[in-house]
Amino acid sequence: MTTENKNLVQRALAELIGGGDIDAFGAYLSEDFVHHRPDSTSSTKTEWLAAVSAALGPLAGMQVDVQHVLADGDHVMVHSRRRLPDAGPEVTVVDVLRVDDGMVAEIWEIIEPAAQAAANLKWWDPAQN
Template sequence: MKSHVIDSRYGGGKTRSMTTTTDHKELVQRALADLLGPGGVDAVAPLLSEDFLHHRPDATTSTKKEWLASVEAALVPLAGMRVEVLHLLADGGHVVVHSRRTHPSGVEITVVDLLRIEDGLITEVWEIIEPAAEAAAHLEWWQPAGR
């Protein structure tokens, strides 16, 4: 997944390794496919750094081991969930995934994940989830109650 570029700033045309934003996007796509595929958490675990952290909007943070355990526990109730990636954007060491996820029961959520990639591994994830049915109510969250 690494590309090599020649850069005269590094001593007369020496080759240096550089991970591109395309590589980062491919890593995230692979992680999502592996996670939702038959390999599950065992397939995605090698794509996460040992110091991996997962952050939620409620200010909770989980380690690699904690996050993998919680995802493994959720895979059975979420079996058959459809994930539609709406946007996949990369800039430097960060990738953003905007997706719509639909449970077989029909319940739909919108998810935005911001991932930090370092040394070819996913090192950190910030996740925001909004139930699609509640989206309209969240459009005016700043309005005082009763207005």
């Protein structure tokens, strides 16, 4: 199951990242799909696909480098670095996807500007606390 789920997510991402095809990517999402953000908000499949579609204009030309794809059971984690167009900032993104019955049922997303990474590493350093 783990390998199948990882392959499914990689195919879905290839549609979105490689071809920018929102509809093809949407075909991998379950009807009760939920997208979760770090601010505790969430969106439905329709809401999230509309937001991604709207972002494609301003984000055209964004470079996405997938660093890792890891899977464990019904969860697949994708770690990527994204360079925004027009000399925009580089961000590091971790997406955790839950696969249910061959469809992506949920995504949790964490985004951090790469320039802020060093400052955010200090929380665990006893010498800094």
